[in-house]
Amino acid sequence: MFGYLLASGLTLGALYALVAVGLVIVVKSTSVVNLAQGEMFMVGGFFGFLFHVQLGLPYLAALGLAVVAAFLLGGLVYQAAFRPLMKAGLVPVLLACIAVSFILKGTARAIWGGVGDYIPFPPMIAGAPIRFAGVIVLPQQVVVLGFSIALLVAVAAFFRFTAVGNWMQAMADNVKAATLVGIPIDRLQQLAFALSAAAAGAAAVLMAPLTQLYPDIGFGLFIKAFAGAVLGGLTSLPGAVLGGFLVGLIEAFVAGYVGSKYQDVAPFVVIMFALLFMPRGILGGAAMRKI
Secondary structure: OHHHHHHHHHHHHHHHHHHHHHHHHHHHHHOOOOOOHHHHHHHHHHHHHHHHHHOOOOHHHHHHHHHHHHHHHHHHHHHHHHHHHOOOOHHHHHHHHHHHHHHHHHHHHHHHOOOOOOEOOOOOOOOOOEEEOOEEEOHHHHHHHHHHHHHHHHHHHHHHHOHHHHHHHHHHHOHHHHHHOOOOHHHHHHHHHHHHHHHHHHHHHHHHHHHOEOOOHHHHHHHHHHHHHHHHOOOOHHHHHHHHHHHHHHHHHHHHHOOHHHOOOHHHHHHHHHHHHOOOOOOOOOOOOOO
16 A cells, blocks of 8 residues: 555656646746646646547647647736736735636636536556556556656756756846846746746646546645645745655545545645745745745
């Protein structure tokens, strides 16, 4: 049982880490927690469903197109809903996040199904479970873990080795200084929202075969990813990855050894623990922005 829970926890943790990384990218760039991140995840999953199931494209093609579509949607949402309010203060932006989440949820219900409609999503690899080192895992779990790790490595490489990634880090450290040296702040903030949405879209298409899709999936996913980001550090990309994996493992082991009815409570406990005893998170650094 331990091995199965470990595999499930790592699979969930990899997905939570992807979404948490998207949250941290936006926080570092704009000092705003994107409350609509869960709905971006949900819409990304339905993009994948559109391309893979409704249009009949191969899984990998659907995954790539869903990521691109989520990226474009994230940039569009920033321009339409967030950019006009970025200088108006934190409260208007947070209200815009809530409005965007309800708009996306309502649109998904109108197009793909209403409350309680669970939509099946075929896995990339269909087949019998795989026995590895005495642990039985589903082929899709292996796909999820492998692709999630590859995407997390790609995000880390982007911020470490590209000029745009370095500009975004400079903007996160000091917006005024970045503006003075000519870094295009507005474009980078739009890119941050777009990258955040793309990461959520990738996570959604990977997770959909394991959980199925439904329009209300976003909020629960957001809470768990946010718990990971808070635990790891809202200003740290490595912390978001670490926190996401820890929340996934905590959820799996709580469900296995305590009871499945408590697994959704675990993220809230993690958030409260982190806020009380580690307000900057495990890797949040010496200072943290006010959000």
